[in-house]
Amino acid sequence: MLKNLVEKASTIAIGGHIRPDGDCVGSCVGLYQYLTDNYGEKEIDIYLEDIPEALHLIPGTEKIKHEIPEGKVYDLFLALDCGDIKRLGFSQPLFENAKDTVCIDHHISNEAFAEHNYIVADASSTSELVYNLLDKEKITREIAEALYVGIVHDTGVFQYSCTAPSTFRMAAELLEKGVDAPALIEATYYEKSYAQNQVLGRALLESMLLLDGRCIVSYISKSVMDFYGVEPKELDGIVSQLRVTKGTEVAVFMYETAVNQWKVSLRSKKSIDVSRTARYFGGGGHVRAAGFSMPGTFHDVVGNVARQLELQFDETEEA
Numbered sequence: 001m002l003k004n005l006v007e008k009a010s011t012i013a014i015g016g017h018i019r020p021d022g023d024c025v026g027s028c029v030g031l032y033q034y035l036t037d038n039y040g041e042k043e044i045d046i047y048l049e050d051i052p053e054a055l056h057l058i059p060g061t062e063k064i065k066h067e068i069p070e071g072k073v074y075d076l077f078l079a080l081d082c083g084d085i086k087r088l089g090f091s092q093p094l095f096e097n098a099k100d101t102v103c104i105d106h107h108i109s110n111e112a113f114a115e116h117n118y119i120v121a122d123a124s125s126t127s128e129l130v131y132n133l134l135d136k137e138k139i140t141r142e143i144a145e146a147l148y149v150g151i152v153h154d155t156g157v158f159q160y161s162c163t164a165p166s167t168f169r170m171a172a173e174l175l176e177k178g179v180d181a182p183a184l185i186e187a188t189y190y191e192k193s194y195a196q197n198q199v200l201g202r203a204l205l206e207s208m209l210l211l212d213g214r215c216i217v218s219y220i221s222k223s224v225m226d227f228y229g230v231e232p233k234e235l236d237g238i239v240s241q242l243r244v245t246k247g248t249e250v251a252v253f254m255y256e257t258a259v260n261q262w263k264v265s266l267r268s269k270k271s272i273d274v275s276r277t278a279r280y281f282g283g284g285g286h287v288r289a290a291g292f293s294m295p296g297t298f299h300d301v302v303g304n305v306a307r308q309l310e311l312q313f314d315e316t317e318e319a
Contacts, residue, residue: 001116002133005102006035009075011043013098015091017082019232020048022055022188024081026150027104027126029060031080033143034134045074047091052233054188058149059142066090074098079114081126083107083284104129106162108275109284121286124167125154131170144177149188156240157185161270161288192237199228203238203253207245210306211313216245217306219254219262219298232263243267250274250309254301257293262301265291271316277308 006012014032016024025048032046048064055061068091077098082088082105088095095101095114103114106123123129127150134143151171155163158171175181192200199220207218220235232255239253251267264281266274268288275290281304283292294301 001118002102005076005100005116006039009042011074012076012078013045013047013074013094014078014080015047015088015095016080017087018049018089020051021236022153023125023127023150025051025055025058025061026146027080027130029058030127030143030146030150031078031130032063033060033146034138037140038138047094049089050233052236054191057187058146060146068094075100077101079103081105083110085113107284108286109279122162124162124164125151127151128167128170139177141178144174144179145184148174148179148181149184152185152189157189195228195230196234199230200238200241207242211310213247214313215250215252215306215309216242216248217252217302218242222256225255239265239267252305254298260297261295263291263293264301264305272309272312277305280308
């Protein structure tokens, strides 16, 4: 599918979701590198919001565009790791005006919004799906590094339930391209700035247990973010750290984007489908990782989320 569409197009744009994470950046940049290597005669551009500083280590990220040219229309727009059209953010007009569109994604909430869709909800990552579409003989070390980072980030370094035997085989094949896995994992996943560690400590210190200890919740207000000098993209990893708390099933992390406006991230371990809760509030994601935005005070949002999670806990107890 992808090869035929690319060969017919003269101009191609690639875009991913707002607040791009490791999988979004890895899949977009990996595909961009592959297309520019093999279709050099075509005009190919990549559009993403500002990415976390650590991800600039991936070769090709310097080519990312953060603004769209006025009146620009592409023959083909490739939307990666994006569950719905609105999450394309500033590049949404390019998608809407493109002559043809493709969506490659693994969000269970994706409703196939493109002309052509390759959606596998139980895949480890969009980077894995991109890998499946490429000619393996033409994957360079640079492409492999981008896709490897994407897989590492969306599997929590191969520990989440979305990690299948095929994921490990794919990772091994990428390593054979010359990827320095320890260096990439350390620099893009584990390494944090001093300010990031401070705000992580603040979130852990002020966390609380709800629903008989089955849910852990924490938050960071806008004023606290300003005090530590951190941006939303620097809060990655906090919800995952909350998730490992012994005895809990669900972790909820919130940060304030404006006065009484919250971005909420959800993670679960085994029995709770957090994408169901996220969809109830207008968001989406995966069974074990999802999110949404909501207005209200911190206590309002926590109360609403807790009620929806409690319904699922009650269902699992009855089953």
